[in-house]
Amino acid sequence: MASSDVIRLYDLTRNIEDLAARPYSSNILRTRLVHPLYHLRAPLTHSLLRLALNIKGIAYKTVWLSAADIEPEAIKAGALPTSERAGKPVYTVPFVVDPSTGRAVSDSPKIAAYLDAQYPDTPTLGPSGSEAEVHAVELAGKVLGALRALFFTAVGPTLPQPTWAHIYKRFGAELEKLDSGPESRDAAIAAALQALAGIKGQVGRGPFIGGRQPSWADTMLAGNLWSLRIAFGEGSEIWKAIVEAHGGRWGAYMREFEERGWFSVA
Numbered sequence: 001m002a003s004s005d006v007i008r009l010y011d012l013t014r015n016i017e018d019l020a021a022r023p024y025s026s027n028i029l030r031t032r033l034v035h036p037l038y039h040l041r042a043p044l045t046h047s048l049l050r051l052a053l054n055i056k057g058i059a060y061k062t063v064w065l066s067a068a069d070i071e072p073e074a075i076k077a078g079a080l081p082t083s084e085r086a087g088k089p090v091y092t093v094p095f096v097v098d099p100s101t102g103r104a105v106s107d108s109p110k111i112a113a114y115l116d117a118q119y120p121d122t123p124t125l126g127p128s129g130s131e132a133e134v135h136a137v138e139l140a141g142k143v144l145g146a147l148r149a150l151f152f153t154a155v156g157p158t159l160p161q162p163t164w165a166h167i168y169k170r171f172g173a174e175l176e177k178l179d180s181g182p183e184s185r186d187a188a189i190a191a192a193l194q195a196l197a198g199i200k201g202q203v204g205r206g207p208f209i210g211g212r213q214p215s216w217a218d219t220m221l222a223g224n225l226w227s228l229r230i231a232f233g234e235g236s237e238i239w240k241a242i243v244e245a246h247g248g249r250w251g252a253y254m255r256e257f258e259e260r261g262w263f264s265v266a
């Protein structure tokens with residue numbers, strides 16, 4: 001299939017300048033990357049949708065954007081805004097364009113529902129809305145939420161300036177309050193592990209939250225964990241705390257996705 005025929009997944013790009021070697025400092029929040037040595041594209045927070053496409057085995061190609069490009073590109077593609085802010089429409093990534101139908105779809109749950117409807121022979125991954133799933137999705141959000149400030153600190157230097165400016169405008173006050181001392185770091189890790197403990201209680205025979213097949217909640221959780229692994233790095237204290245928690249449950253969970261090639265980036 002020619003690459004122009006496959007689904008286009010619009011996502012945020014970032015620049016990476018030896019992230020692993022960068023010392024942790026809240027001053028990094030104000031850093032601008034003036035002369036990146038090299039650029040590496042990697043998923044940020046839209047890993048869940050990329051994961052859904054990988055699990056479904058649907059060919060796609062990522063279109064990498066900075067935050068400043070989201071609105072003009074969404075309008076150009078015909079993707080609808082997903083919310084309003086101060087009375088104005090807000091355009092967001094991820095959104096997809098499917099050349100086989102000419103459809104542009106925004107908002108992750110709607111995109112997942114579209115893919116399920118359009119590609120019925122692939123595993124169903126749209127949200128079912130069951131109570132257990134809603135609860136697991138909420139907890140998966142809390143895992144990322146607990147670590148959000150540390151996450152932005154880690155990825156901040158790797159973001160193109162327009163993306164960083166956008167995030168800073170939205171979350172700046174919260175990020176400014178970030179105490180980079182070990183106590184707040186430990187509290188954030190503890191809160192993330194506590195949220196994971198809630199999910200652990202829900203997982204039945206596994207290996208996925210959805211049982212033998214991954215579900216929408218799995219794309220949320222594994223997508224969020226994937227983003228955290230990328231942001232902090234496999235050798236980081238935070239990532240080690242996650243994979244070693246609860247008897248290594250989350251390291252094993254991630255391996256289930258890894259072994260099936262579901263963490264690939266096209």
Ligand SMILES: N[C@@H](CCC(=O)N[C@@H](CS)C(=O)NCC(=O)O)C(=O)O
Pocket residue numbers: 045070082090091092093094106107108109
């Ligand atoms: N409901 C949307 C939310 C997506 C979303 O908030 N995306 C963020 C990036 S992680 C975004 O594009 N933000 C742009 C903005 O808020 O201006 C979804 O689930 O897809």
